[in-house]
Amino acid sequence: MMASRTVQHNWNLDLCTYFLNSSLQLLWTHREDFQRIPELAINPLGDRIINAFFSEGEDQVNFRGFMRTLAHFRPIEDNEKSKDQNGPEPLNSRSNKLHFAFRLYDLDKDDKISRDELLQVLRMMVGVNISDEQLGSIADRTIQEADQDGDCAISFAEFVKVLEKVDVEQKMSIRFLH
Amino acid sequence: MGAAALRALPWALLLLLGPLLPGQRLQADATRVSEPTWEQPWGEPGGITAAPLATAQEVHPLNKQHHNHSAEGHPKPRKAFPVLGIDYSHVRIPFEISLWILLACLMKMGFHVMSSVSKVVPESCLLIVVGLLVGGLIKAVGEKPPILKSDIFFLFLLPPIILDAGYFLPLRQFTENLGTILIFAVVGTLWNAFFLGGLMYAVCQIGGSGLNHIGLLANLLFGSIISAVDPVAVLAVFEEIHINELLHILVFGESLLNDAVTVVLYHLFEEFANFEQVTIIDMVLGFLSFFVVSLGGVFVGVIYGLIAAFTSRFTSNIRVIEPLFVFLYSYMAYLSAEIFHLSGIMALIASGVVMRPYVEANISHKSHTTIKYFLKMWSSVSETLIFIFLGVSTVAGQHYWNWTFVISTLLFCLIARVLGVLVLTWFINKFRIVKLTPKDQFIIAYGGLRGAIAFSLCYLLDYEHFNMRDMFLTAIITVIFFTVFVQGMTIRPLVDLLAVKKKQETKRSINEEIHTQFLDHLLTGIEDICGHYGHHHWKDKLNRFNKKYVKKCLIAGERSKEPQLIAFYHKMEMKQAIELVESGGLGKIPSTISAVSIQNISPKTLPDSNALSALSKDKEDEIRKILRSNLQKTRQRLRSYNRHTLVADPYEDVWNQMLMKRQKMQQAELQNAYLTVPANRIDSPTMSRARIGSDPLAYEPKPDSENLPIITIDPASPQSPESMDLSNEVPKGCGGLPPSPEEDEEGLVMRPKEPSSPGTDDVFTPGTSDSPSSQRMLRCLSDPGPRQEPEEGEPFIPKGQ
Numbered sequence: 017m018m019a020s021r022t023v024q025h026n027w028n029l030d031l032c033t034y035f036l037n038s039s040l041q042l043l044w045t046h047r048e049d050f051q052r053i054p055e056l057a058i059n060p061l062g063d064r065i066i067n068a069f070f071s072e073g074e075d076q077v078n079f080r081g082f083m084r085t086l087a088h089f090r091p092i093e094d095n096e097k098s099k100d101q102n103g104p105e106p107l108n109s110r111s112n113k114l115h116f117a118f119r120l121y122d123l124d125k126d127d128k129i130s131r132d133e134l135l136q137v138l139r140m141m142v143g144v145n146i147s148d149e150q151l152g153s154i155a156d157r158t159i160q161e162a163d164q165d166g167d168c169a170i171s172f173a174e175f176v177k178v179l180e181k182v183d184v185e186q187k188m189s190i191r192f193l194h
Numbered sequence: 195m196g197a198a199a200l201r202a203l204p205w206a207l208l209l210l211l212g213p214l215l216p217g218q219r220l221q222a223d224a225t226r227v228s229e230p231t232w233e234q235p236w237g238e239p240g241g242i243t244a245a246p247l248a249t250a251q252e253v254h255p256l257n258k259q260h261h262n263h264s265a266e267g268h269p270k271p272r273k274a275f276p277v278l279g280i281d282y283s284h285v286r287i288p289f290e291i292s293l294w295i296l297l298a299c300l301m302k303m304g305f306h307v308m309s310s311v312s313k314v315v316p317e318s319c320l321l322i323v324v325g326l327l328v329g330g331l332i333k334a335v336g337e338k339p340p341i342l343k344s345d346i347f348f349l350f351l352l353p354p355i356i357l358d359a360g361y362f363l364p365l366r367q368f369t370e371n372l373g374t375i376l377i378f379a380v381v382g383t384l385w386n387a388f389f390l391g392g393l394m395y396a397v398c399q400i401g402g403s404g405l406n407h408i409g410l411l412a413n414l415l416f417g418s419i420i421s422a423v424d425p426v427a428v429l430a431v432f433e434e435i436h437i438n439e440l441l442h443i444l445v446f447g448e449s450l451l452n453d454a455v456t457v458v459l460y461h462l463f464e465e466f467a468n469f470e471q472v473t474i475i476d477m478v479l480g481f482l483s484f485f486v487v488s489l490g491g492v493f494v495g496v497i498y499g500l501i502a503a504f505t506s507r508f509t510s511n512i513r514v515i516e517p518l519f520v521f522l523y524s525y526m527a528y529l530s531a532e533i534f535h536l537s538g539i540m541a542l543i544a545s546g547v548v549m550r551p552y553v554e555a556n557i558s559h560k561s562h563t564t565i566k567y568f569l570k571m572w573s574s575v576s577e578t579l580i581f582i583f584l585g586v587s588t589v590a591g592q593h594y595w596n597w598t599f600v601i602s603t604l605l606f607c608l609i610a611r612v613l614g615v616l617v618l619t620w621f622i623n624k625f626r627i628v629k630l631t632p633k634d635q636f637i638i639a640y641g642g643l644r645g646a647i648a649f650s651l652c653y654l655l656d657y658e659h660f661n662m663r664d665m666f667l668t669a670i671i672t673v674i675f676f677t678v679f680v681q682g683m684t685i686r687p688l689v690d691l692l693a694v695k696k697k698q699e700t701k702r703s704i705n706e707e708i709h710t711q712f713l714d715h716l717l718t719g720i721e722d723i724c725g726h727y728g729h730h731h732w733k734d735k736l737n738r739f740n741k742k743y744v745k746k747c748l749i750a751g752e753r754s755k756e757p758q759l760i761a762f763y764h765k766m767e768m769k770q771a772i773e774l775v776e777s778g779g780l781g782k783i784p785s786t787i788s789a790v791s792i793q794n795i796s797p798k799t800l801p802d803s804n805a806l807s808a809l810s811k812d813k814e815d816e817i818r819k820i821l822r823s824n825l826q827k828t829r830q831r832l833r834s835y836n837r838h839t840l841v842a843d844p845y846e847d848v849w850n851q852m853l854m855k856r857q858k859m860q861q862a863e864l865q866n867a868y869l870t871v872p873a874n875r876i877d878s879p880t881m882s883r884a885r886i887g888s889d890p891l892a893y894e895p896k897p898d899s900e901n902l903p904i905i906t907i908d909p910a911s912p913q914s915p916e917s918m919d920l921s922n923e924v925p926k927g928c929g930g931l932p933p934s935p936e937e938d939e940e941g942l943v944m945r946p947k948e949p950s951s952p953g954t955d956d957v958f959t960p961g962t963s964d965s966p967s968s969q970r971m972l973r974c975l976s977d978p979g980p981r982q983e984p985e986e987g988e989p990f991i992p993k994g995q
Contacts, residue, residue, distance in 0.1 A: 055722040055731075058738075061712070065719040089720055091627045117713060141711055142757045154704065154763050162705050178705040181698055186370075186628045187713050190721060190728060 044076045045069075060140040064120050088116045091189035111176070113188045118175050128169040131155050297328070298578040316682045318430040318581050322675070325585020332586070339590035342583035344650040348532075351580050352647070354572035355426055356539050357524050359450065360546030361569060367443045370729070374622050374630075375444060378638070379451035382614045383421055387459055389610045391417025394603065401598045408662055411467045416666050418459035419652050420607065420673060424645030425449040425539075427674075430577055431643060431682045438695040441634055445641040453539035454488035460651055461535060467659055491537035495544025498527035502545065503552035503748040510750060516561040517568060520553060552748040555761070559768070580646045587649070588671050594664035603669040604676055607644075615639040633692050640685055643677040644670070707762050 047066060056062040069077050069085045090108040105112060121129045121137055134155045142151065162170045162178045170178075282289070301324050305312045312320065332339040368375070391414035398405040398413060428449045432442055462480045466472050502523035509516045524545045531541035554562060615638050623629045630638075652670050655663045689696075717730040745755075753761075 050723065053722055056719055059715055059719045059722070061715040061719055065716060065723070086720070086724070089717075117709070117716060120716065121712075137712065138708070138759070141708075141715065142759055145755055146757070146760055150760065154708075154759070157763070158704050158708055161703050175709075178703065179709055182706055182710060182713075183628065184713075187710070188717065189627045190717070190724065190726060191625075191627060 044078055045082060046076050061120065061137075064123075068116070068120055085116075088113055089188060089190045091191060092185045108189070110184055113184055114176055114179060115172065117188070118172050128167070128171050129175065130169045131159060134158060134170070294579065294582075295575060298575055298582055301582070302574070302578055314683070316431050316434055316678075316686075318427065318577075319679050319682055321578055321581035322585040322588075322678065325582040325587075326589060327585070328582065329586035329589030333589055339586050340583075341587045341590045342580070342646070342650065342653070344654045347580070347583075347646065347650045348538075349529075351576045352426070353525055353528050353538075353542060354569065354576045355429065356450070356528075356542045357521070357546055358569040358573035359425060359429065359446070360543035361520075361524075361550055361565075363543065363547055364439065364443060365547060367439050368447055369733075371440070371443060371447070374626065375447035375451060377618055377622055378444065378448040378615075380455055382448065382618055383423075383452040383455040384459075385614045385618075386421030386607075386610045387414065387418040387455075389417070389613075390421055390603075390606050391415070393606045393610075394599075397598065397602045401602075404596055405599060409467075411463055411472075412660060412662065415460070415463035415467065415655075415660075416603075416652075416669075418456060418463055419666075420603070420644060420648050420670055421610070422452050422456040422644070422647065423449040423642045424647050425453075426577055426580055426647070427643035427645030427678055427682075428641060430581070431678070431685060432641065435686050435689050436697045437637065437689060438697055440628075441637050441641075441694070442697070444634075445638055450539060450543055454484065454491060454537040456647070456651070457535070457537050458484045458487050464655070464659075487535070487537050488540060490534065491531045491540035492544045494531045494534075494536060495527050495541035495546075496548050498523045498530070498541070499545035499548030500748070502549040503556075506549075506553045506556040507748060507750040509557065513558045513561055516557045517564045520549065520565050521568070523549070552745070555745075555749045555753045555756070584646055584649060584671075584674065588675075591667055591671075592664050593668045593671075594662075595668055596665055599665055600669045600672050604673055607673055611642045612639045615642075633694055636692070637685075637689070637694055640681055640688065643681060644674050645678070646674075649674060704763060704766060707759060711759060 047070065050056060050066040050069070051062075056066065059065070069082060071077070071081065084107065087107040092108060092110070118129070119125075121133055123133060123136075124130075135151055138151050138155060159168055159170060162174045164174055164177075165171070298321075301321060302317070305317055305320055329339040391410075394416060395408075395410045395413040398408045423445070425446065428446055432445065458480065462483070466476065469476070502519055505519050505523070506516065509519065524542055527541045527545040528538045531538040557565075615635055619630050619635045619638075648670050649667070652663065652666050655666070657663055660666070714730060714734070718734040721728050721731045
């Protein structure tokens with residue numbers, strides 16, 4: 017089944033659990049459906065974003081998976097901060113948001129952003145007019161700035177540290193409900 | 195007496211500045227002999243030297259006048275030739291202006307010397323006090339102190355400050371919080387104006403005989419004048435407390451954008467006060483005029499900004515006057531908006547914001563520095579002058595003190611501000627992702643300072659229609675003093691007490707830039723998937739439009755295609771290099787020059803043939819020493835080499851030699867038995883992403899192999915500077931060699947750039963191979979990855995030294 021745009025407009029995070037128990041569990045979305053979205057085609061990270069929705073090796077995602085991925089982008093509510101600390105961290109916590117972004121960099125899933133992975137992302141963002149050496153030195157500089165344990169790659173902890181000044185809660189949040 | 199005058203000179207300059215000027219004004223009025231003759235009282239030896247000449251002479255203006263008249267009483271048959279004459283009236287106005295500015299600067303200097311005081315008291319307060327003192331002195335001498343004329347204020351003193359603010363406006367935070375800022379500026383100011391005006395009207399009605407005659411409109415006008423938060427005062431105070439960026443941009447943005455509201459309300463009520471009756475139509479027209487004023491102002495600013503950007507595209511040959519274009523176009527925007535009674539401040543800000551990205555891409559690095567420092571200098575001097583004149587005008591103006599009016603104004607101002615902020619924040623928080631905490635709200639309310647704009651607007655009031663102008667002035671001055679002194683002084687300890695987040699001093703790192711852009715793309719993608727057209731979506735659309743059409747028109751040459759990331763990286767490397775020079779000094783020029791940093795400091799250089807950068811003799815010697823000691827071997831490879839015809843920048847020579855050496859090494863290695871990955875054809879982004887999408891690990895950056903020709907540099911060939919293009923692995927069209935196949939495709943190589951890149955000035959030393967951080971980087975580079983790093987082959991770059 018295709019997830020049409022109207023369904024996308026109408027989905028509602030808070031009703032997620034209700035839908036999970038209903039027939040909407042049978043909704044499947046395929047990669048081509050995502051690729052049909054025109055803006056994603058011109059987005060430099062389009063392919064990676066699409067891949068983030070699909071779990072390893074699978075070619076289709078159901079509604080629950082779709083929601084799980086999008087749940088990362090829910091704004092952090094104030095009252096959530098005081099919820100019990102013992103429970104599992106909500107998907108839209110700062111750490112989980114950053115982890116989501118980290119996974120988009122780290123394709124081989126070794127929990128490190130290596131120089132090559134960084135280069136690939138840079139190449140995608142910057143286009144084709146820039147030479148490799150330039151990108152290489154930018155990547156080197158980036159890693160050098162962030163790297164603290166000297167392994168010439170950016171681990172998740174280093175990634176978090178580098179972004180500590182960036183207001184991730186605001187940047188990675190979308191107000192879904194108008 | 196002369197000795198005493200000489201000893202008193204330093205104090206004379208400071209203390210007598212005030213009395214001098216109005217003293218001269220009086221004298222100019224009195225009839226004088228066209229030129230004082232040599233019968234001047236030369237008996238005063240203080241008159242011999244230049245500086246005390248003016249002072250000592252002017253100290254006794256009355257004496258001189260007597261003398262002049264006495265001289266006139268006995269006309270000489272023939273005037274002897276005046277060896278030394280005095281003609282002050284000739285230079286009076288510039289002289290006085292210079293003296294006032296000099297006083298302002300000396301005061302500023304003095305405050306920093308007395309650092310203990312300036313830690314507690316913000317500079318603006320001290321300056322007002324100085325103004326009060328100077329005004330008091332002038333009055334004590336019996337002269338009339340000058341009042342801050344509204345023309346001078348609005349035409350000369352205010353624009354530099356606003357331009358400085360607008361040109362360096364942190365655009366990212368501004369646009370992210372634009373909704374909040376607009377609501378505070380528009381709704382907040384309207385609320386303040388009407389609340390205050392209405393309440394003051396009520397007070398006037400019940401306030402006794404002195405106030406009864408002030409009508410509703412006059413009160414509303416008063417409310418509209420005093421309700422606006424003043425950008426000058428806010429800047430002056432907030433600059434010193436280093437508060438976090440969000441709060442700073444909220445209060446400051448509000449103070450800038452509320453100008454439109456103030457202008458509209460002011461003109462509205464001023465006009466209405468002349469009408470007998472105010473009809474609905476008038477009110478509707480007033481409402482409409484708000485949009486006209488604000489949007490018209492922005493429109494005028496945008497037009498001038500675009501023209502300025504377009505002009506800067508062609509200034510590559512006249513670098514010295516580039517800053518002038520920026521200043522002139524912005525000032526014209528301001529004046530043009532003022533012609534039509536549009537909001538001049540918004541025009542100024544719009545033009546600054548619009549022209550900045552394009553102008554900065556076009557102008558040279560030195561021009562950029564010039565603009566920055568000129569703007570800071572002018573705005574600083576303006577601010578100082580404004581505060582001093584506020585003090586002087588307080589002493590000079592006629593005041594009408596009415597306890598009820600003044601106290602109630604003060605009270606209601608504060609109440610209106612607090613109430614307004616509370617209500618608006620409650621409303622705004624429903625739409626914000628990051629809510630404003632009560633601490634934030636307190637700072638926003640507390641930061642609502644009033645300043646000189648209110649004073650000048652009131653001063654502009656026509657005395658005939660508003661005979662209570664003096665009372666208004668007194669009340670306004672009281673509120674200004676209260677906000678600047680009390681709120682200005684206490685905000686710093688309050689900020690510390692409430693532990694409000696401070697500004698992070700560190701500069702933006704390359705990591706932040708990359709990851710922020712990454713997140714931007716990510717969020718845009720997610721928004722597209724959801725079908726939710728939010729902030730990121732529109733920003734992305736604007737960026738695309740900008741890249742596709744606007745940049746091509748407004749940015750000269752190849753820089754129009756430069757991605758933002760690269761530009762940021764270049765700026766960062768430049769800054770680092772310059773800092774290194776400044777901290778280390780020339781003595782620390784390393785024995786080798788890091789390939790990486792040079793490459794990125796000046797990747798696209800075409801020598802500016804008209805402006806051969808003049809190196810000092812020392813630098814040249816250092817560079818020659820380096821070349822001599824390290825690059826002996828490569829020198830012989832060059833067939834013909836003439837520095838003066840080739841290139842102006844000597845660092846480029848070093849780089850080029852290293853580049854060639856590196857290429858030789860690579861060629862040797864590659865021939866030696868290293869697998870050559872078949873070169874990936876560079877195709878369109880979609881195709882390459884498709885490839886990545888199918889197999890993320892298969893993408894290899896193009897190895898810099900292929901045919902590396904021997905480089906012959908022919909200085910006579912016009913192509914030769916281009917072949918020096920640093921990031922070209924394979925120099926194009928060099929020495930008659932056919933370009934390799936890759937070059938035919940759009941792509942990998944950077945085309946030669948026009949000499950408009952703000953990179954290649956002579957100030958820097960690429961000395962990063964010294965620092966431990968770059969050594970670590972080199973160590974990293976030597977870590978063999980999937981393809982061998984070219985730097986490893988270099989014998990003369992120390993590895994992990």
